[in-house]
Amino acid sequence: MEDKVAAKADQAAIASPRRAPTQQRSRERVERMLAAASALIAEQGSDAMRMGEVAERAGVSIGSLYQFFPDKRAIVWALAERYTAESQACISAALRDVGDAEGLKQAFSELVDIYYRLFQAEPVMRDIWSGTQADKALRELELADSRANAEFLVAVLKRLRPDADPVQLETTAFLVWQMGEAAVRLAISVDREEGDRLVAAYKRMALRELVGE
Amino acid sequence: MEDKVAAKADQAAIASPRRAPTQQRSRERVERMLAAASALIAEQGSDAMRMGEVAERAGVSIGSLYQFFPDKRAIVWALAERYTAESQACISAALRDVGDAEGLKQAFSELVDIYYRLFQAEPVMRDIWSGTQADKALRELELADSRANAEFLVAVLKRLRPDADPVQLETTAFLVWQMGEAAVRLAISVDREEGDRLVAAYKRMALRELVGE
């Protein structure tokens, strides 16, 4: 019985490549697979993406695909991981040098804009982070990513308000960050004009919470 | 070619029962189908729910199931519609008699608590509104529901601040409402203690936006 539980826990944790490509040849092929998947997701969404089509477009057999990805979700996960790594670097850089409230306003506003534009321009990212809730592993990746990003925010807040309750700051930052992701997802699912208004409203709300107390 | 496009557009719009049950017999059977689906979703989630299992548990043939529901999503949609209808009535009642800022605080805080507890207690609702993003039709149902609920809030705000920009009020209410749904979904996906803190933080943030200006 314990085995079953352990196995289930692993299932979510593994997800990544079933077998790491060590040779040059296979590394290139895996790249082609990811590129093919990315293109198909952009065209039809990850749900409509077919493994056979991914293999065909990557110029490999379906067997090869499953050699490196244990299942369909693993491909999406792999793409999602790249996005989170990239965006974390970007966010960390943007918040690293913030020293006062005015700087936070600037940096935060800019980050929201970047995120908004990214979602508008990147169908793959949009698809992955919109369908997130359906996939347990992806959901957890997103939560972990969000927590990591919120930490950057917490670091800034601790500098600006050293006497505030740390737990309170953590909660606020995490909430504000998640609200931001939700706001952007919402904004891209309505028409452009309303989306812009919603993002602007979110910015005001978030900044009021972050700097004005 | 145009036919294909038209058909695809309809596909999302129809969703509801393929054929309305007019006789008593079939109405009862449809209820059994929905009850079976509800139970299975509570046990395993809507994704793992199998049409064959729904039919079996409802004591009907798979053919009967498809007589009244065009596809799997339609069953989930039907359940979702009931929840939205119920909750809209509840929300409308709670906000109808609000006359001043203090009343709004009370009513809003109570609504958030109810919503939070509902998500904790209702696995079906949790499942449906968490996997929302994957299904275009469901996503639109949720958006429409959210807009309708935001309207109740707008009505209150217009009473409290008759000189404010109506468009601005709409935007704020819609955003606040969506953030609330996101906050509750977030809260139930972390441990209880953190979830409580997040909901409390959301309440403060939202109320500050709604009444304090």
Added chain:
DNA sequence: ATTAAAATGTGATAAATCCTCACATTTGCA
């Protein structure tokens, strides 16, 4: 260079699932 082992590649096919359809039965009603 030889060769064994490891890594990689292939595609027919097993398995799971959704949904349809031709036909049977029951109900409402003229």
Added chain:
DNA sequence: TGCAAATGTGAGGATTTATCACATTTTAAT
């Protein structure tokens, strides 16, 4: 009563994921 509409059935078509036994290529040790 009898007929048309509504309802009920479940085997089977169609699609798609994922596996597996076997073939080929690469690595590295002798």
